[in-house]
Amino acid sequence: MRRAKGVYGMRQVACIFKKLKKNTLLHGVISFAAVFVSLLLGMVLIRFMGIDPLAALAALYEGSFSSMKSLLETTVKMTPLLFTGMSYAIAYRCGLTNLGMEGQLYIGAVVGTAVGIYVTGLPGGIHVPLAILGGFIGGGLFGFIAGALKVWFGASEIITTVMLNTIAMNFAEFMVNGPMIEPARSNSQTSPVLESAQIGKLFEGTRAHWGFIIALCFIVLFWLFLWRSKKGYEVRVSGLNRQAAAYSGINIEENILLVMFLAGGLAGLAGCIEILAVQIRMVPSISPGYGFDGIAVALIGNNTPIGIVLGALLFGAFRAGGNRMQMRTQTPISIVNVIQAFVIIAVISSNILLEKLDEKRLKNQKQEG
Amino acid sequence: MSIMNLISGYLASDIRMATPILFAGLGLLIINRSGLLNIGAEGTMLVSTLLAVVGSYYSGSVWVGLLCAVISGALMGLLFAFFTVTVKANQIVIGAALNILGSGLSATLNRIIFGVSTTVTRFDAFTNIKIPLLSDIPLIGGALFNQMIPVYAAFLLVPAISYYLFRTQAGLNLRSVGENPRVADTLGVNVYRLQYMSAIIGSALIAAGGAYLSTGLVSSFSEEMVAGRGYIALAAVVFGKYKPGGVMLASLIFVAGNVLSNILQVSGTPIPYTLLTMIPYVLTVVALAAFAKGAVAPASLGRPYKRG
Numbered sequence: 001m002r003r004a005k006g007v008y009g010m011r012q013v014a015c016i017f018k019k020l021k022k023n024t025l026l027h028g029v030i031s032f033a034a035v036f037v038s039l040l041l042g043m044v045l046i047r048f049m050g051i052d053p054l055a056a057l058a059a060l061y062e063g064s065f066s067s068m069k070s071l072l073e074t075t076v077k078m079t080p081l082l083f084t085g086m087s088y089a090i091a092y093r094c095g096l097t098n099l100g101m102e103g104q105l106y107i108g109a110v111v112g113t114a115v116g117i118y119v120t121g122l123p124g125g126i127h128v129p130l131a132i133l134g135g136f137i138g139g140g141l142f143g144f145i146a147g148a149l150k151v152w153f154g155a156s157e158i159i160t161t162v163m164l165n166t167i168a169m170n171f172a173e174f175m176v177n178g179p180m181i182e183p184a185r186s187n188s189q190t191s192p193v194l195e196s197a198q199i200g201k202l203f204e205g206t207r208a209h210w211g212f213i214i215a216l217c218f219i220v221l222f223w224l225f226l227w228r229s230k231k232g233y234e235v236r237v238s239g240l241n242r243q244a245a246a247y248s249g250i251n252i253e254e255n256i257l258l259v260m261f262l263a264g265g266l267a268g269l270a271g272c273i274e275i276l277a278v279q280i281r282m283v284p285s286i287s288p289g290y291g292f293d294g295i296a297v298a299l300i301g302n303n304t305p306i307g308i309v310l311g312a313l314l315f316g317a318f319r320a321g322g323n324r325m326q327m328r329t330q331t332p333i334s335i336v337n338v339i340q341a342f343v344i345i346a347v348i349s350s351n352i353l354l355e356k357l358d359e360k361r362l363k364n365q366k367q368e369g
Numbered sequence: 370m371s372i373m374n375l376i377s378g379y380l381a382s383d384i385r386m387a388t389p390i391l392f393a394g395l396g397l398l399i400i401n402r403s404g405l406l407n408i409g410a411e412g413t414m415l416v417s418t419l420l421a422v423v424g425s426y427y428s429g430s431v432w433v434g435l436l437c438a439v440i441s442g443a444l445m446g447l448l449f450a451f452f453t454v455t456v457k458a459n460q461i462v463i464g465a466a467l468n469i470l471g472s473g474l475s476a477t478l479n480r481i482i483f484g485v486s487t488t489v490t491r492f493d494a495f496t497n498i499k500i501p502l503l504s505d506i507p508l509i510g511g512a513l514f515n516q517m518i519p520v521y522a523a524f525l526l527v528p529a530i531s532y533y534l535f536r537t538q539a540g541l542n543l544r545s546v547g548e549n550p551r552v553a554d555t556l557g558v559n560v561y562r563l564q565y566m567s568a569i570i571g572s573a574l575i576a577a578g579g580a581y582l583s584t585g586l587v588s589s590f591s592e593e594m595v596a597g598r599g600y601i602a603l604a605a606v607v608f609g610k611y612k613p614g615g616v617m618l619a620s621l622i623f624v625a626g627n628v629l630s631n632i633l634q635v636s637g638t639p640i641p642y643t644l645l646t647m648i649p650y651v652l653t654v655v656a657l658a659a660f661a662k663g664a665v666a667p668a669s670l671g672r673p674y675k676r677g
Binding site: 045049097099149153155156158159160162163164165166167170171173174177178289292295296299332334335336337338339340341342344345348349352353 | 406408452456457458459461462463465466467468469470472473474476477480481592597600603604607641643644646647650651653654657658659671
């Protein structure tokens, strides 16, 4: 009897998957249109400031894509976004809303920095992976807290992750000002991480680093886990239809704990690698909102691996080119945030319109049949 | 006498600093009670802190500043309501977008209007109004009855909103929408209209908190000056068990730690303020875990309602 129920659940789920695949291309088109409309709105806003929007756009492009140097700078800004995008997406795939990426990023950075400073006498080949592992586990455990509160106490992860963000940022500030402060200095910063723990540059004389390649490897792992492993399949089923998942004997609670750990770990890597490769030492504000940017990255990318890469490319380019735009045309870089908010709203509402259209079509078909 | 002064001063600054959070908490409470979950208070407050300064700077009256701020809040509320109630988009994501929008918009507009490096400080701001007789009460008089008008307003709103929510038909309708919109709809309550109204009015209140922050508590605007108060307000509502009195108590308790750490720092006792700042958030996480099974939140909080 149980088994029959299980089969039924799986078939239902397979049906949902088929429908999803058909929508992937359409989703791509919609995301593109949403980005285009948002950019247009941003340009209108820039026009209102009395700045030539085309000059601003040109400077934005120049700072992000036009030369090898600016392209490499874009990869630097992309790296944390790839991780936070994956963090939001993996939780979303399990039906969870992880808004705690910013906090998990900070905890990952603190742990990574600690391993990078205080573990001594290791060769680079061991020290770097160890520090990265530390960042992953640190962020992961912090994400796990939200998962545990949900599974064991029924507390919504949406609010707890928001609260945990501030806790983490304050904790990081405390560590940087207190236990981890650079000896004999009064600035709020830690010592630089040891040379053996620093992630190398891809090319001498640029800021591009191996962390970007690591992030791309994680994109592959992200895909392998969610779409090519049994556990990943279970996670996606839990996200799509909790009842069907429970019918087919999937342990949802265990999956929530696992996914929140992985999501936290991915966000932790964003912070950890940012320290080991770019900032070298920890200061109280290491992220201009990479955690929250992850929401937009995952949304544009429809929570798929390729989509996340494209989303991170877009916002990484904004962050890299935004500086140039500010210098050249006096357009405040904060306009990037405004455009980003437009993108989120545009993508999410066009998705809903798409669903409504689908529903209508289905209804019409039923009536004809 | 000096101990008395100290306590009085402590109480006064606790009340003063709790006010922006109280405004935002009460606004969020009204929004939450209608079943909408808005995590975008931080962004709404950010925009309003700037617009209050802009309005006051150009008109010469802090009241015009407040009006500008409240209107900006109402518009943010309208935006939220349109996308969550009409379009039925995910409320969390729209809230997160509002935060990003508020952060970007306030910084961008500030640089356009006032320039990159200048901080405007010379404009009309709220001043303390001493209430005769009452302010002469020893110990609490100076703390309770020598404050700015928005402070009085915020604390008077507590019984007012409490009365509205729990003693009037309109309040009952609002709560019923938050608990079970379908039943409310069947009984003839216009669910969408009420959700729109509460999102707009609630966001306007949140914005009033932002206005008081930049034209009362301090009189200047700086980027990201809300500094997480929008999130503390979110915490205050949960910790206050979705009741106006509870929100007030939570705001006062949450701020008390900060005020205490300020005083201790001035007097030379070094307690890291970062650890004290954490307290409200830790308390809220604990409270969430403890109350979750008791289900104090409105039953349909965060779920879009579809008629028919």
